[in-house]
Amino acid sequence: MKIFIAALCLFIVQIMIILFLEHRCPQRAVVWIFLSFCCPPLGLLIYYFLGRDYRQSRKVKARAAETRRGLHNYAAERSRLITRAKDTGNLELSGCEDLLRLLNRLSESPVTGRNASRILLNADEAYESMLEAMESASEHIHLEVYIFRDDGIGERFQDVMIRKARQGVKVRLLCDGLGSHKLGRRFLRPLTGAGVETHFFLPMLASLFGRRINYRNHRKILVVDGLVGFTGGINIGDEYLGKDPKMGFWRDTHLRLEGDAVYFIQNVFLKDWRLVSGERLSHPRLFPVHTCEGREGVQMISSGPDGEIDANEAMIFGAICAAESRVWIASPYFIPDPAILRALKNAVLRGADVRIMIPAKPDSALVYNASLSYVDHLLEAGVKFYRYRKGFMHAKVWIADGLLASVGSVNMDMRSFYSDFELSAVLLHPQRIEELAGQFRRDLEDCEAIDPGVFRNRGKLARAKEEICSVLSPLL
Template sequence: MIWLIGLLLVFIVHIALILLLEFRNPGKAVAWMFILFLCPPLGPVLYYFLAREYKKRKRLLHRGPVQFRSLRGQLRSQSATLETLEGMRNPEFVHQERLYRLLAHHAVNPITGGNRTEVYSSGEMAFGAMLERMEQARDHIHLEFYIFRSDMIGSAFAEVMIRKAREGVKVRMICDGLGSFKLETAFVERLKEAGVEVYFFLPPRVAVRNRRVNYRNHRKIVVVDGRIGFVGGLNVGDDYLGLYEKMGFWRDTHLQLEGDSVHYLQLTFLEDWLLASGQDLGDPALFPAHEGPGREQVQILTSGPNMTRNLIQEMCFNSIAVAKRRIWIASPYFIPDPSVYLALKTAALSGVEVIVIMPYHSDSRLVKLASLSYVEELLQAGVKFVQYTKGFIHAKVMIIDDLLASVGTANMDMRSFFYNFEMTALLFDPDTIARLESDFQQDLADSVPILPKAFAERSRWQKGLELLARLLSPLL
């Protein structure tokens, strides 16, 4: 009887600690208490290793953006950055002073000019462009991926990296420790023996020891000679070419960038390199001067648990709030935080066309259930949901009127907003927005709508599973 009372006291104390530590995030507190009730012995252990805020470690917090503050200032002075609203080339921004102030004055990276972008809507096109640019490298190649596999396309990347390293090009690669957990040691050693520098971002042992298992580097970056950059949804693996039978055709969106925006891809890579390797590569020579190859304006937004604000989430909320005509979103994982959820609902009720494309076949049963739990009420408000049936849609795209579009690594979910290291390119050029609009319309043609009446008639069992997944959604 005494031991039972002791266990009950421990249980009560743990609930009190969750309420005390998570009082700023009620959804997260409810999720952890649900886990605790579901599995009392395991709950405290999971909370200890997964729930600790990244920001509590000041050493890790300051070995990021603050470390390169001086270099960031130099880049602003030598880049074609926008200083006034009147400098925005897109006429849609004339009356968007509030959104402009948020993006231009409160984001870490400025809006840059003199850019040229290329949009790729498949892995085959994007990987071909990456490998071609890597072959042309003369000084350095920097790669950063959440997942890197040693399959056919991974081996193709490795061959280029090895060849360029032997030619004297500096080749550096970061892989996420959990996302690339299955990458074979022999594959990595072969790269290192050829002179490629490889580091894993928070490897599992380090993540467990430092209680950082829940914080992953989800960015996808390639920078060649500081002049050409790539960012978007693609990791390196044959599944991103549509070669996995289980997932079938893989639909993604990736960008090639040239211009001042590449400097901020580079800077983000160097910040992550510092965190992963401990090496400070803040050398101005990695940011070569260039003549602007284009006229597009682009902004690179980054967010992560080592930053004091959630910039990508703030951008999404504010962009949705100012929309007048349309909000088009494609995301493989749709688990919006309460503010974005309310912004989408309010926009639809106000007559704005809100369309969300999500996968019909998901790679995560739990995430799909959680996503569907948000659908019914938004359908009633007028939000249109469609499910992509041609294969698996992994693109992370948002289009707001003809005002802006975003392409990057962040999903429309709380994990991307608050837990992962993410990156998004904001695009303001009307022609680029029109290109993404064309892709979106094709995706709509390859999708089936979720009809409100049919969706409301799904089984109680299905609704129950969605409810349980919804309770866990702040942690997914």
């Protein structure tokens, strides 16, 4: 009896601690209470290592603020900032000034007007464009990815980085400590030997004992000479070229940028570099005056657990609320928070065509089952879901009317919104928005629509798995 009472007291203490620390995020509190109930002796220990709020570190706060102040000035001084919707060249956005004001207040990066973008469909096109840009480098190459593989395409990038470093180009490589944990000394030694500076964001052991293993750098960035930038959904690995027999064809979207927006991609990289290496890079040569003649409106939105605002989640929410005719989303993972769920339902009630494309072949059973629980709720509200059957859908694309479209690393899930360091490009030019919409229509030809009646009749076991995964979804 005494053991039972002690265990009960321990459980109550765990619940009280979790409720006190997680009262601002009820979804996370529910998950941790559920885990504590399932394994009372270990619940608090697991929470200790995985549940720490990243923002609690004074060192992180101070360093991030210091870096933001210095770098933002370089970027802003050299850019054409857009504060009026009519200056974007998007007539549809001209009737939605509130959305532009929201965008400009969300991020350290404002909307800029001197840009030229190119949409890169799938990894073969993206890699060739990235490698071509790296070959042309004369000053520096800054590469930041979540996953970097020691495989065929990884060796191609390795070869270019080594060669350019030996030519005197400053090459910096930043990889996530979890996503790239298989990248070993055999691969890294030639890079460092040639002068390539390499760092890992929160390596496995350091992040575990630093109680930050739940926070990952999911950004995909390449900046060459401060004049050409890339971002999107593509990491460095052969699976992105469709060479993984399990996943097959890999559908993805990346973006090549020139102009003002590159300054702010550079800004994000240098901030991350400072955070990981401790080295402050702020030379004006990192932000050279560009000669881009493009007139596209573009905004780079970075977000992460170190930010005061969940900027990408707020951007998506604002765009959905502003949309009147269409909200089209492609995402490999679909675990929206309550605000996004309500916004999608309201968009349907307003008469908008809401379509969401997810993979038919998942790379994570847990995440996929959690996604299906949300599909169930939204199908009843009139949202249309499509499962991509040609291969694995990994593109992260959002389209709201003709107002804006977004390409980046952000998935439609709570991990991307709150726990991961992410970057997305908001495109305001009508031509780019329609180009992405046209590709979305073509992708629909390789999809199977989820029939609400058939989906509703799936078995009880499937429903049970989905609901359990749904409870855990804020941590997935």
